[in-house]
Amino acid sequence: MSSTKKLTVAQATIEYLQNQFVERDGIEQQFFAGCFGIFGHGNVAGIGQALFQNPTFRYFQFRNEQAMVHTAIAYAKMKNRLGAFVCTTSIGPGATNMITGAATATINRLPVLLLPGDIFATRQVAPVLQQLESQYSQDISVNDCFKPVSKYWDRINRPEQLITALPQAMRILTSPSESGAVTLCMPQDVQAEAFDFPQELFRKKIWQMQRARADDSVLQRAAAIIGKSQSPVIIAGGGVIYSDACAVLKKFVNRTGIPVVETYAGKGSLNYDEPQNLGAAGVTGTPGSIEICAKADVVIGIGTRYSDFTSISQSAFQHASVQFINLNISEFDCFKQGALPVIGDARECIKELDGLLNFFTVSSSYAATIKKYNADWDKAVEKIYTLNHGVPVSQGEVIGAVNTFSDESDVVVCAAGSLPGDLHKLWRTRNCKGFHLEYGYSCMGYEIAGGLGVKMADPSREVYVMVGDGSYLMMAQEIVTSIQEGFKLTIILINNNGFASIGGLSNSLGTEGFGTEYKFRDIKTGQLNGKFLPVDLATNAESLGAVVMRTKDIDSFKTALAEAKNNDRTTVIYIETDREQRVEGYAWWEVPVAEVSTIDSVNDTYEALQKHKKKQRYYL
Numbered sequence: 001m002s003s004t005k006k007l008t009v010a011q012a013t014i015e016y017l018q019n020q021f022v023e024r025d026g027i028e029q030q031f032f033a034g035c036f037g038i039f040g041h042g043n044v045a046g047i048g049q050a051l052f053q054n055p056t057f058r059y060f061q062f063r064n065e066q067a068m069v070h071t072a073i074a075y076a077k078m079k080n081r082l083g084a085f086v087c088t089t090s091i092g093p094g095a096t097n098m099i100t101g102a103a104t105a106t107i108n109r110l111p112v113l114l115l116p117g118d119i120f121a122t123r124q125v126a127p128v129l130q131q132l133e134s135q136y137s138q139d140i141s142v143n144d145c146f147k148p149v150s151k152y153w154d155r156i157n158r159p160e161q162l163i164t165a166l167p168q169a170m171r172i173l174t175s176p177s178e179s180g181a182v183t184l185c186m187p188q189d190v191q192a193e194a195f196d197f198p199q200e201l202f203r204k205k206i207w208q209m210q211r212a213r214a215d216d217s218v219l220q221r222a223a224a225i226i227g228k229s230q231s232p233v234i235i236a237g238g239g240v241i242y243s244d245a246c247a248v249l250k251k252f253v254n255r256t257g258i259p260v261v262e263t264y265a266g267k268g269s270l271n272y273d274e275p276q277n278l279g280a281a282g283v284t285g286t287p288g289s290i291e292i293c294a295k296a297d298v299v300i301g302i303g304t305r306y307s308d309f310t311s312i313s314q315s316a317f318q319h320a321s322v323q324f325i326n327l328n329i330s331e332f333d334c335f336k337q338g339a340l341p342v343i344g345d346a347r348e349c350i351k352e353l354d355g356l357l358n359f360f361t362v363s364s365s366y367a368a369t370i371k372k373y374n375a376d377w378d379k380a381v382e383k384i385y386t387l388n389h390g391v392p393v394s395q396g397e398v399i400g401a402v403n404t405f406s407d408e409s410d411v412v413v414c415a416a417g418s419l420p421g422d423l424h425k426l427w428r429t430r431n432c433k434g435f436h437l438e439y440g441y442s443c444m445g446y447e448i449a450g451g452l453g454v455k456m457a458d459p460s461r462e463v464y465v466m467v468g469d470g471s472y473l474m475m476a477q478e479i480v481t482s483i484q485e486g487f488k489l490t491i492i493l494i495n496n497n498g499f500a501s502i503g504g505l506s507n508s509l510g511t512e513g514f515g516t517e518y519k520f521r522d523i524k525t526g527q528l529n530g531k532f533l534p535v536d537l538a539t540n541a542e543s544l545g546a547v548v549m550r551t552k553d554i555d556s557f558k559t560a561l562a563e564a565k566n567n568d569r570t571t572v573i574y575i576e577t578d579r580e581q582r583v584e585g586y587a588w589w590e591v592p593v594a595e596v597s598t599i600d601s602v603n604d605t606y607e608a609l610q611k612h613k614k615k616q617r618y619y620l
């Protein structure tokens with residue numbers, strides 16, 4: 001047997017990727033489920049040829065490169081980072097279309113492997129079609145823009161560089177602490193070059209996704225601090241779910257009574273009806289969660305990166321001597337908030353803390369407070385779910401109808417607009433993978449493409465994509481892909497004629513919703529305050545091949561949900577909502593306000609901002 005195998009760089013890449021496996025808790029699985037792509041001259045004869053030659057590594061055709069990265073991200077999220085997709089593009093615009101996707105992956109710490117085509121390494125033909133030239137270096141292409149949004153970035157200028165680049169890519173992709181977008185730029189000529197690669201490169205390789213244990217003495221210190229606390233709280237972040245720590249968290253808090261608040265990525269860590277679950281944390285938090293965090297003497301952040309939505313722009317934690325203890329696999333996140341850093345896998349760390357704290361329970365008065373907050377909030381949710389607002393309906397009622405109709409195992413998917421905050425507060429979670437929010441980058445356009453990734457990861461569940469008209473207009477084209485591949489989505493398309501979220505924010509900042517409604521330019525005023533635009537989004541969805549149901553009131557909406565469940569093709573349920581019937585908010589969020597203005601309402605808002613800012617703190 002020869003010790004080398006002659007393959008093109010593209011063929012070697014695909015063959016290598018096909019042989020990569022991950023193992024966690026003794027369960028082994030193939031890491032990549034295939035390759036998403038859009039072909040152009042920068043990849044058609046390289047990666048394209050390799051995929052054509054090797055149909056067992058399945059190729060999926062997409063409509064937009066950014067969207068296909070979103071689908072890959074959602075897939076990896078649904079798989080708790082134990083599965084991923086490869087994305088191939090041409091050079092130039094096809095490649096740079098993936099940059100937003102790369103940032104979305106990296107901010108959410110989710111693995112995607114990007115293979116953008118790149119300019120000729122030989123340079124002889126330069127500038128190739130779509131090459132952006134640099135006057136001071138021939139060693140630069142638009143693909144350098146991936147550097148700040150990738151966790152690993154490389155350019156394969158010679159075939160043998162693959163041999164050392166691919167294992168580095170895999171190390172990052174399968175690391176629970178380092179995961180994110182990995183970009184291997186593939187010059188279009190090099191992709192097609194042959195090389196005698198060592199056979200060992202194509203051996204089956206199993207990457208262990210390790211459950212790192214924390215340092216004993218640090219765990220003991222953490223237990224000692226929690227053991228003496230009067231009003232502890234746990235912030236459950238995405239790390240709880242990715243580490244598959246939901247069951248041990250439930251056991252720990254059911255026994256100790258420590259309340260839990262959930263971030264966007266962490267919502268679902270506990271089911272909604274668990275007695276210790278106070279629900280949404282932070283800016284879009286429940287009143288109980290906000291109160292408990294404000295008074296907490298010990299804050300235990302598990303698998304959270306403390307975004308400003310969680311920390312209420314660093315005004316959430318008001319106890320004079322609040323002490324943070326972070327359980328996190330990522331050292332970077334673990335040290336945030338001046339915390340005692342318990343660096344390790346969430347599930348293992350919770351288990352060990354549970355053992356060390358076997359003497360501890362919260363006081364009965366603290367438990368009673370938590371119980372009351374829970375009961376009060378559940379009443380508030382019920383009221384919003386059953387508002388009977390009439391036509392146009394309220395967004396809260398729509399969420400209520402979807403939540404009530406859907407099965408326990410179903411998944412809701414969302415990313416941007418006013419829906420995420422409302423869902424964060426109102427969605428009654430019933431399984432730890434049922435609430436899929438991309439709120440790290442909150443990237444408009446993630447919703448439908450993301451829904452597709454969720455469905456691909458688990459076709460046994462119904463996937464409910466909730467999307468606003470603004471996000472829909474930004475990126476709806478993967479409806480076509482969902483139909484092509486037979487991955488059925490139920491898309492709830494909420495039309496409120498523009499940006500309810502940013503419109504509301506603008507109003508609250510004194511700028512009267514400027515630029516946030518979808519209206520004609522008025523000839524007299526010269527402003528965008530004419531009639532509403534005559535856009536028909538339902539017909540648009542129909543034209544992409546979806547089954548479309550146009551609903552107006554909440555009863556017809558509920559009927560449509562039942563019908564949609566029986567469809568096997570992607571179905572869009574269209575409904576218009578009253579943009580001003582908002583779900584109440586209970587916390588502040590820092591958004592800058594003009595320090596000087598000719599408009600009184602802006603000046604008033606600036607004064608209010610100064611008051612709120614007094615509550616902000618540094619935790620060192």
Ligand SMILES: Cc1ncc(C[n+]2csc(CCOP(=O)(O)OP(=O)(O)O)c2C)c(N)n1
Nearest residue numbers: 416417418444468469470471498499500501
């Ligand atoms: C790609 C992108 N561009 C801009 C924004 C800023 N932004 C956040 S929400 C929003 C409006 C969303 O409108 P829509 O989807 O209709 O939801 P609604 O606010 O009406 O609920 C905008 C522009 C964003 N999050 N993502």
Ligand SMILES: [Mg+2]
Nearest residue numbers: 468469470498
């Ligand atoms: Mg809207």
